[in-house]
Amino acid sequence: MADVTHDAAGPLSAAEVDDVELYHPKSWITKYVFSQDAKVIAIQYSIVALAIGLVALVLSWLMRLQLGFPGTFSFIDPDRYYQFITMHGMIMVIYLLTALFLGGFGNYLIPLMLGARDMVFPYVNMLSFWIYFLAVLVLVAGFFLPGGPTGAGWTLYPPQAILANTPGQQWGILVMLVSLILFIIGFTMGGLNYVVTVLQGRARGMTLMRMPLTIWGIFTATVMALLAFPALFVGAVMMLLDKLVGTSFFMPAIIAMGERLAHKGGSPILFQHLFWFFGHPEVYIVALPAFGIVSDLISTHARKNIFGYRMMVWALVAIGALSFVVWAHHMYVSGMHPAFGFFFATTTLIIAIPTAIKVYNWVLTLWRGDIHLTVPMLFALGFIVTFVNGGLTGLFLGNVVVDVPLSDTMFVVAHFHMVMGVAPILVIFGAIYHWYPKVTGRMLGDVLGKLHFWVTFLGAYLIFFPMHYIGLMGVPRRYHEISGMAFVPPSAATLNEFITIVALIVGAAQLAFLFNLVWSVRHGRPAGGNPWRATTLEWQTPQTPPAHGNWGKDLPVVYRWAYDYSVPGAAEDFLPQNQPPTPQPA
Amino acid sequence: MGVAIVLALVVIGSVVFHFLSPWWWTPIASNWGYIDDTIIITFWITGVVFAAVVLFMAYCVLRFRHREGNRAAYEPENKRLEWWLAVGTGVGVAAMLAPGLVVWHQFVTVPKDATIVEVVAQQWQWAYRLPGADGRIGASDVAHITPENPLGIDPKDPHGQDDVVIQGDNLHLPLGKPVKMLLRAVDVLHNFYVPEFRAKMDMIPGSVTYYWFTPTRAGTFDVLCAELCGTGHTFMRGNVVVEPEGNYQAWLQQQKTFAQLQAPASTQAKN
Numbered sequence: 001m002a003d004v005t006h007d008a009a010g011p012l013s014a015a016e017v018d019d020v021e022l023y024h025p026k027s028w029i030t031k032y033v034f035s036q037d038a039k040v041i042a043i044q045y046s047i048v049a050l051a052i053g054l055v056a057l058v059l060s061w062l063m064r065l066q067l068g069f070p071g072t073f074s075f076i077d078p079d080r081y082y083q084f085i086t087m088h089g090m091i092m093v094i095y096l097l098t099a100l101f102l103g104g105f106g107n108y109l110i111p112l113m114l115g116a117r118d119m120v121f122p123y124v125n126m127l128s129f130w131i132y133f134l135a136v137l138v139l140v141a142g143f144f145l146p147g148g149p150t151g152a153g154w155t156l157y158p159p160q161a162i163l164a165n166t167p168g169q170q171w172g173i174l175v176m177l178v179s180l181i182l183f184i185i186g187f188t189m190g191g192l193n194y195v196v197t198v199l200q201g202r203a204r205g206m207t208l209m210r211m212p213l214t215i216w217g218i219f220t221a222t223v224m225a226l227l228a229f230p231a232l233f234v235g236a237v238m239m240l241l242d243k244l245v246g247t248s249f250f251m252p253a254i255i256a257m258g259e260r261l262a263h264k265g266g267s268p269i270l271f272q273h274l275f276w277f278f279g280h281p282e283v284y285i286v287a288l289p290a291f292g293i294v295s296d297l298i299s300t301h302a303r304k305n306i307f308g309y310r311m312m313v314w315a316l317v318a319i320g321a322l323s324f325v326v327w328a329h330h331m332y333v334s335g336m337h338p339a340f341g342f343f344f345a346t347t348t349l350i351i352a353i354p355t356a357i358k359v360y361n362w363v364l365t366l367w368r369g370d371i372h373l374t375v376p377m378l379f380a381l382g383f384i385v386t387f388v389n390g391g392l393t394g395l396f397l398g399n400v401v402v403d404v405p406l407s408d409t410m411f412v413v414a415h416f417h418m419v420m421g422v423a424p425i426l427v428i429f430g431a432i433y434h435w436y437p438k439v440t441g442r443m444l445g446d447v448l449g450k451l452h453f454w455v456t457f458l459g460a461y462l463i464f465f466p467m468h469y470i471g472l473m474g475v476p477r478r479y480h481e482i483s484g485m486a487f488v489p490p491s492a493a494t495l496n497e498f499i500t501i502v503a504l505i506v507g508a509a510q511l512a513f514l515f516n517l518v519w520s521v522r523h524g525r526p527a528g529g530n531p532w533r534a535t536t537l538e539w540q541t542p543q544t545p546p547a548h549g550n551w552g553k554d555l556p557v558v559y560r561w562a563y564d565y566s567v568p569g570a571a572e573d574f575l576p577q578n579q580p581p582t583p584q585p586a
Numbered sequence: 587m588g589v590a591i592v593l594a595l596v597v598i599g600s601v602v603f604h605f606l607s608p609w610w611w612t613p614i615a616s617n618w619g620y621i622d623d624t625i626i627i628t629f630w631i632t633g634v635v636f637a638a639v640v641l642f643m644a645y646c647v648l649r650f651r652h653r654e655g656n657r658a659a660y661e662p663e664n665k666r667l668e669w670w671l672a673v674g675t676g677v678g679v680a681a682m683l684a685p686g687l688v689v690w691h692q693f694v695t696v697p698k699d700a701t702i703v704e705v706v707a708q709q710w711q712w713a714y715r716l717p718g719a720d721g722r723i724g725a726s727d728v729a730h731i732t733p734e735n736p737l738g739i740d741p742k743d744p745h746g747q748d749d750v751v752i753q754g755d756n757l758h759l760p761l762g763k764p765v766k767m768l769l770r771a772v773d774v775l776h777n778f779y780v781p782e783f784r785a786k787m788d789m790i791p792g793s794v795t796y797y798w799f800t801p802t803r804a805g806t807f808d809v810l811c812a813e814l815c816g817t818g819h820t821f822m823r824g825n826v827v828v829e830p831e832g833n834y835q836a837w838l839q840q841q842k843t844f845a846q847l848q849a850p851a852s853t854q855a856k857n
Contacts, residue, residue: 078817153814159791160774165709165816252792255731255738256773257709268775268790302650304658308668333777333812335769335788335795338694342687349683356675357668363639364667366646368659373589373651381589381643385596388639392632395679399686401693402624405611405784408777408812458592465600469609474781476812480820485808487612487781495609566658573657 022117022549034130036122037548038107041129043439045103049096050514052136056091057507059084068500070481078480079167082151085478086168087142089154090176093282094183095136097424101289102187102225103132105431106194106218108439112538113215115203115556115578117549121193128193131186139179145171153478155279158250158271162243165257173243177236184229184236194222203537203578205558209313210577212536212562213306216313217292220320221285227324228281235274242266272334276327283420284323288316290427291358294380296562297430298362300534301377302369303573305563308361315354322351332403341400348398352391359388370566370573374532375449379430382457383423389461390419393468408478411471414464422460429456429513436517437531441544442524448516452509459506463499470495535574536562589651593644597637604633615782615803615828617764620689622784628682635678693785696798700764703757706737707769707776707789710818712809713737714757718748718843728772728791738772739844747845750838756825757809760834764800777813780826788813801828 025031035041063084066076076084107125111118119125142149151167152160160166161173168176198219202211211219238249242263250271251263299306306312328336328344362384371377393415397403406412429452436444470492475482482488482496530539542552556578564575614622650658704715704723715737717723724739724746731738736753739746759765769778771789779786782805787797811822829837 078820082814082817082819151817157775157814160814160816163774163816165774165818167817252790253728254773254791255708255728258733260728260731266792268792302658303652305660305662307661308663310663311668333787335790335793338690341690341694345683345686345690349679352679353672353675357672359639360668360671363643363646364664366643366650368661369646369650370656370658371647371651373647378589381593381647384643385593385640388636389600392636395632395682396625396628399624399628399682401621401686401690402628404693404786405618405621405625405781407786408779461596466603466607466609469603469607472611473609474612474779474810476779476810478814478819484823485810486806487808489608491608563662566660568660 023122024548034126036118036126038111038119038122038125039439039546039548039550041125042104042107044129045099045107045132048133048136049100049104052091052140053096053100054510055140056088056096057510059088059091061504061507063088064500064503066480067482068497070483079151080148081480082153082478083149083167083172086151086154086156087139087149091139092421093154093286094180095139097286097420097428098187098225098282099132099183100428101286101424102194102218102222103129103190105214105289105293105435106190106222108435109214109538110194110197110218111201112438112541112546112550113212113536114198114201114206115537115551115558116197116201117551117555119193120197120201124189125193128186128190131182131189135179135182135186138175138182142168142172142175142179145175147171150176155272155275156239157275158239158242158268159252159254159256159263162239162251163254163256163261174240177240177243180236181233184233187225187229191222191226194218195226203556203558206537206577209310210558210561212292213295213309213312213316214289214292214536216316217288217290217295220316221288224281224288224320224323225285228278228285230278231274232278235271235278238274239271269331269334269336272331273328276330277324280327280330281320281323283416284319286420286424288320290383290424291316293431294383294427295358295362295365296536297376297380297427297434298365299563299565300434300532301374301380302366302371303565304365304369305565306361307364307367308357309561309563311357312361315357318354319351322347322354326351326398329398329400329403332400333407345398345400349395352395352398355391359384359391374433375444375446375453376430376434376532378450378453378457379426379433382453383426383430386418386426386457386461387423389465390415390417390423394419405474406471408476409471410475410477411468413477414467414471417467418460418464422464426457426460429453432517434532435538436520437527437544438538438541439545440521440524441527442520442522443527443531444520444524445516448512452513452516455509455512456506459502459509462502463506466495467499533572533574535560535564535576537577540576540578587648590644590648593640593647597640597644601633601637604629612781613803614784615780615801615805615807616784617800617802618693618784620685620692624682624685624689627685631678631682693797696766696796697764700766700798702768703759703765704737704768704770705757705778705789707771707778707811707815707822708736708773709816710811710822711754712757712778712822712824713754714752715739715844716750716752716838716841717745718750720745720748723749723768724844726770731772734848735844741848747843749844750841751844751847752841756806756827758827758829758834758837759801760831761801761804761828763831764798766796766798769795769797774815775813776811776815776822779810779812780807781810782807786812804828804830
């Protein structure tokens with residue numbers, strides 16, 4: 001194929017700067033705290049995201065304890081339960097997954113994989129992190145304010161979200177909306193930076209169609225996020241106005257608990273459209289970086305080029321574009337005009353085709369590969385299983401009439417956890433095991449890593465696969481307990497107990513991972529510069545971990561695509577992207 | 587070896603669980619058996635794809651795992667194979683979408699002879715209104731809501747006077763007659779959901795939404811709220827009783843009309 005040919009180095013990159021032009025840190029504070037180095041910012045993003053993720057993990061334990069052993073833990077009353085599910089959902093989707101994939105992996109990998117010295121706007125990049133950090137602090141403040149955090153569900157549907165009878169309606173909903181607004185401001189700064197860096201900061205010879213799929217995934221997701229987050233932004237501002245100033249964007253005339261409210265004429269469903277216009281692309285904002293990263297993990301650890309690279313790139317772009325015309329499949333039973341169902345069911349099922357192509361190409365990359373069952377590879381395999389499972393149940397929910405009985409049940413909970421919870425998180429783990437040696441210079445422990453993988457993968461599958469069937473039975477989601485339903489057999493309570501026990505075990509396994517992360521910084525096996533014998537540029541840096549400026553005096557020049565593994569006739573089974581072509585014998 | 591076996595076991599375990607576990611949908615009690623059929627088609631297609639992909643992966647892991655001296659093949663693309671797979675996927679997707687859209691068309695097309703049942707939701711209880719002898723329900727608005735008129739029926743609309751109002755009691759429906767559920771909420775979002783009927787729809791303050799179905803099985807069924815509506819959401823329950831026409835009429839005779847409820851004193855005097 002054309003992109004493999006060894007043509008001459010491309011034109012000069014617009015953002016190619018000399019090392020001396022970077023702002024080099026002069027003190028400990030500017031090196032580790034207010035750093036402008038994308039790699040430090042990436043680690044800051046990752047640590048904050050993982051820390052707030054631990055909060056979400058504990059919240060999931062608490063809600064599972066209530067569902068598995070209802071009545072045993074009296075402090076988990078309905079109000080607290082709703083606060084737990086709301087905060088768990090919002091933290092996982094926005095403050096962990098989005099922040100870690102784009103702020104964490106995006107910052108670390110974009111400059112390194114593209115052969116740039118740094119992001120093109122390092123100062124804005126630093127601000128992006130600190131605003132994100134502030135957003136997290138404001139979010140957490142909800143736990144300590146009177147009334148606690150909001151319990152409106154992570155979708156924050158009005159009118160309920162801002163009325164009495166919903167926990168956290170005094171302060172919780174306010175800090176939630178303010179935190180989201182801050183997050184979006186911070187993200188926009190980072191996101192513009194990522195896009196400009198990808199378009200302008202690439203090394204010589206790094207054409208777009210030579211970029212690793214990791215970068216394609218992060219790039220496409222960032223463009224989508226820049227287009228989708230504004231919808232959430234205005235939604236949050238409008239709801240704040242409804243709550244604080246008494247406007248009626250989302251508030252019709254309402255009698256709440258016998259009292260006539262001052263609102264009049266607003267539309268609750270307008271918020272749902274704004275929310276899901278953001279919310280559905282958001283699913284792919286999380287999924288596309290995972291798609292990209294897992295492609296590179298599979299290719300590297302199977303020692304084989306990714307199968308159908310060009311198709312993979314176009315599938316990413318197609319999914320990104322289509323994801324903006326499917327949002328109302330979250331609203332089939334919202335009461336919107338039923339004719340919309342035909343349109344959104346069709347677009348939603350069409351998106352299955354590029355997604356399926358990606359799955360085929362992953363497994364076809366394994367075919368006739370040289371599969372090294374390293375920890376990153378195991379996580380990649382686990383991702384394919386859970387993603388295929390969760391993606392296929394999406395075909396139930398996307399098909400409008402099938403969604404009618406399943407919507408708002410535990411089937412939905414099981415589906416989205418499998419497809420956008422478990423699957424991307426398995427990629428995050430795989431990616432951390434994969435790139436940790438570059439970040440620290442040491443390998444993560446292998447035995448603990450394998451233990452972590454098996455418990456997490458099999459445990460998560462055991463949690464969420466049976467949960468579909470509870471929903472199929474008709475048990476609604478967001479129920480504090482399932483007693484008193486004639487159609488639910490007593491055995492369902494046993495299944496809930498089982499799921500809870502497995503969830504506790506899977507959660508505990510993450511402690512082994514955290515221990516591994518901390519312990520290996522000092523005690524891990526030294527990794528060397530390129531322990532996985534990978535082709536992409538981040539493994540070809542002169543130092544490991546890479547110094548500020550990444551490349552020392554000379555920027556790399558790219559001669560080939562990112563997937564020259566096991567090239568016939570080559571001495572090694574990989575050819576780095578910056579390795580010049582061998583002169584052909586005359 | 588171990589990895590391949592575990593992957594195969596994931597597939598086998600999932601299939602066995604699907605067929606042998608006791609957790610399955612409730613026996614249907616409405617005309618929406620078509621929805622169940624579409625779900626079954628979807629289960630088959632997606633199940634086959636899931637098994638095929640994961641078993642293929644298991645085979646690859648078994649057959650192509652690293653051994654000393656192995657080297658991967660170099661095959662960047664295979665246009666023919668990629669297009670075949672894309673077209674095949676398209677066919678599978680169409681096989682699920684087409685019946686789905688046909689049934690959706692039925693779901694949103696209310697038969698002319700459907701009788702109207704209005705459901706009014708508020709935190710956290712259900713109330714119902716049935717048309718009286720005139721076959722129509724009167725206008726309503728939250729502006730009319732008072733403790734004596736909790737559904738907000740317009741007292742000036744003559745069609746509303748004979749409307750049957752059911753509060754704090756179960757809804758009864760006649761067996762075998764199509765009903766159009768008109769759904770209203772006065773405070774926040776709710777969703778009138780009976781698992782056995784397979785239908786649900788959100789209720790939005792300020793709007794009227796609807797769905798229709800025909801009850802096909804007599805019995806008493808749980809009514810659940812399926813849209814988060816605040817602290818009491820879990821406990822917003824009720825029952826709907828489906829019974830033969832005779833029993834239904836007997837029940838209907840005992841219900842009070844809006845006019846009767848508005849003037850409880852005079853009604854009692856007549857008795």
